[in-house]
Amino acid sequence: MDFILPCIRQCVGICVWALGAQLPHLNWRDINGAQPFPWLHMRLPQTVVPVHYDLTIHPNLTTLSFTGVVRIQLDVLEETKAIILHAKQLKTFNVKLKTSEGLRSLEVIENSVYQQLALLSHEVIPKGRDYEVHMEFAANLSDSFHGFYKSSYRTSSGELRTLASTQFEATFARTAFPCFDEPAFKANFTISIVREARHIAISNMPKIKTVALPGNVFEDHFATTVKMSTYLVAFIVSDFHSVSKTTQHGVKISVYAVAEKINQTDFALDAAVKLLDFYDDYFNIPYPLPKQDLAAIPDFQSGAMENWGLTTYRESALLFHPEKSSVTDKVHIAKIIAHELAHQWFGNLVTMEWWNDLWLNEGFAKFMEFIAVNATYPQFQVNDLFMGKCYTAMEVDSLRSSHPVSTAVENPTEIQEMFDRVSYDKGACLLNMLKDFLTPDVFEVGILRYLKRYSYKNTANSHLWESLTNYDGEKFDIKTVMDTWTLQKGFPLVNIDLKSRKLILTQERYLMTEPEPVWQIPLTYKTSDSATTHHHLMRNAVDLFRVPNGVDWVKFNVDMSGYYVVHYGKEGWKNMIKLLHKNHTALSGKDRASLIHDAFRLVSIKKLGLETALDLSAYLSKETDIISVTQGFQELLPIYKLIQRSFMLDLFKHLIDSQSWDDSGSASERMLRSSLLLFACVRNYTPCVTKAKHLFNLWRDTDGQMSLPIDVTLAVYAVGAQTEEGWDFLFEFYRRALQTSVQTRIRIALASSPLHQKLKWILEQSLLGEVIKTQDLPHVLVSVSRNPRGHRLAWDFLRANWQTLIKKFEVGSSSIARMVKGVTGLYSTKTMLSSFFSSLTVEMGSEMRCIQQTYDAIHENIRWGETNFSVLQSWLKKQMTRFIHEDL
Secondary structure, three states: OOOOOHHHHHHHHHHHHHHHOOOOOOOOOOOOOOOOOOOOOOOOOOOEEEEEEEEEEEOOOOOOOOEEEEEEEEEEEEOEEEEEEEEOEEEEEEEEEEEEEEEEEEEEEEOOOOOOEEEEEEEEEOEEEEEEEEEEEEOOOOOOOOEEEEEEEEEOOEEEEEEEEOOOHHHHHHHOOEEEEOOOOEEEEEEEEEEEOOOEEEOOOOEEEEEEEEEEEEEEEEOOOOOEOOOHOOOEOOOOOOEEEEEEOOOEEEEEEEEEHHHHHHHHHHHHHHHHHHHHHOOOHOOOOEEEEEEEOOOOOOEEEEOOOOOEEEEEHHHOOOOOOOHHHHHHHHHHHHHHHHHEOOOOOEEOOOOHOOOHHHHHHHHHHHHHHHOHHHHHHOHHHHHHHHHHHHHHOOOOOOOOOOOOOOOOHHHHOOOOHHHHHHHHHHHHHHHHHHOOHHHHHHHHHHHOOOOOEOOOOHHHHHHHOOOOOOOOHHEEEEEEEOOOOOOOOOOOEEEOOOOEEEEEEEEOOOOOOOEEEEEEHHHOOOOOEEEEOOHHHHHHHHEEOOOEEEEEEHHOOOEEEEEEEHHHHHHHHHHHHHHHHHHHHHHHHHHHHHHHHHHHOOOOOOOHHHHHHHHHHOOOHHHHHHHHHHHHHHHHHOOHHHHHHHHHHHHHOOOOOOOOOOHHHHHHHHHHHHHHHHHHHHHHHHHOOOOOOHHHHHEEEOOOOOOHHHHHHHHOOOOOEEEEEEEHHHOOOOOOHHHHHHHHHHHOOOOOHHHHHHHHHHHHHOOOHHHHHHHHHHHHHHHOOOOOHHHHHHHHHHHHHHHHHHHOOHHHHHHHHHOOOOOOHHHHHHHHOOOOOOOOOOOOOHHHHHHHHHHHHHHHHHHHHHHHOOOOOOHHHHHHHHOO
């Protein structure tokens, strides 16, 4: 029978394929008729679990459809007459149950709302493991970026090429084959892929053989996977080329890309080798697969995906051209590869039990990407960038519509919404705070214990806290501390009152609109009399301790190691302002940035006057540190429209004028240069515009062949896009470019243009997807919305194309959230939004969290303007008077 079944599978697969080829766009109806569905819950029952999948799948890249056969070995834990599993938009047929007595047919009914199938047996299926479900299925390749979907690209000669790739996280494996599509239902997978001779197939495991089939097609057989969740299954059928190396631990690393871009894979290949070796040593748990592939997909919604053994990426997240890509691109690629390879342990080897604890996957991977890149590429100075992740998390976490890190979710839309800044960035910042408090050595021992104890298993929060508890020494109740951070939303505000030698600390929720929780806060602080970092656990709403005599100031949250905001009181802020203006280097760059951040956060909740935050930020005129300058930009730019242009330019003029128009300096200096020159040129700073215009004309006169310094190209392109002739040249150059990094910089420039018709056209082109990929539409749309000439245009576009966007990007996805919040986030009236959002149905996204977050943000914008606009005007008048007197 073992010999006959593969032959039957191949013959049936060919027949099914013939059927699918004749029905390229099937329109299937539910088949449950009048019979009630035997299961009433969104989550699957625990009565039957999968042990092993034998999956054969055959995509037809001409008809854009696919067929397949799956055999699922089952463990029946309780006797039943129904096997409940997932399927979405699949046509299933010839469904049978194999028992020790032979094959028997099963009746199939569907619950399309819960995306479930019930396989009904007329006889009771007793407990045991000797069962196997056989199912054939067919569907169309998805037009979205999820499931088993089609992607395409054009060669430099204009030829259109098509491929098929997968993206199954979080709930899309069920659109490719019937399966138990929840993370706790781990199983082994043996995958075979039928393809044409002109294509290759890759999957999670190495290919072990290829069999020729009738019809001039071939079936590639892959080795059986380790035990894993369905969302990590991956396969690609394409005409990609590849390059390979082997790690010191014997793992074969390969990078796949379209043929004309394979010369841009060297950095990714070297980085992947270096990073996988680092993780092998750091975790002291060998990477369990014989290979790790990295594939650059032409159409890809997110940044990357951690499929075990076959990580997939946007081209811009993997491809690097040494003469065309920037140092920012290189840092970005290294961090993303580090993130996905960290997932091979955090997420793949040890997986959260349910999506409510997604942060155990994503928070850890975000945290580890900084650890790994800092160790392998110290010249990138990525530790300086980490605190920015905490600030982006706080921006979302300060809203009433935020959610706890660990949040109950049930349906696919709610699950999709978990892939946000809270799960990723807040999760990483909480881990960093805990590492700092426990010490790095104790923390590392704990997470290694966690990984070894739960390998190939599923976990919840409590398993991590138990593993991090140090049983050899004094037992520290980590669970009690960390539950206050993961089970409630928001973050604490710590108020500091220094009286003589006495420090009085009180805590409250940053946004005082709900009942007051209490956090157990791992505090750190430094004082004016010592460079030592002190640690203190604040367990209660009020705390008190003493500092030495003669202390002038106390700086809490040293280097932003903790996830909280500090308010120093009126006198405390005066001391900080005095320190920054007199000797700002007495504090680290991170500490200076955190003071800027905290001051403006306190302005937002009326705890601090705007004039105090502006007085503090005025020291930036002598700042050179990238972290502090960047934080100043981020705080001041949102109110740029209310600030006189000369003030912003005067504040950073010294730094702008000191920039060279070349590619010299460290990674952080080069990243800062690119941002500063773009800022100055977009704001019409004459010396910058003159220089950029000169370089653009020289570059255009050589038809783009002249080599520009990479760090200045953003500014040069942005100035060039101000005229219709320059805009058209840039777009044509974009069409011909083979480097995604070049295309990214040109897109930013095109979206910054004042030409209204060009902005409208680029939005339409992004939706069409022919030249500008639709995957880039969210970025283009948000960029246009930030352009004063385009903000209303972006809003009208979002409304007019809503149905298309939610079909392409999926309701609840981070892409939809980014577009909604990005386009509307700077508005200060709800009226224009309410009529549209209130007209949406649940299926159209009316209950998405991002809509409520938009309303919350607008409410804050209104309140901020009412409170601070007159204060801002008065402060600016004083500053201008001072500047005039100083000039005289």
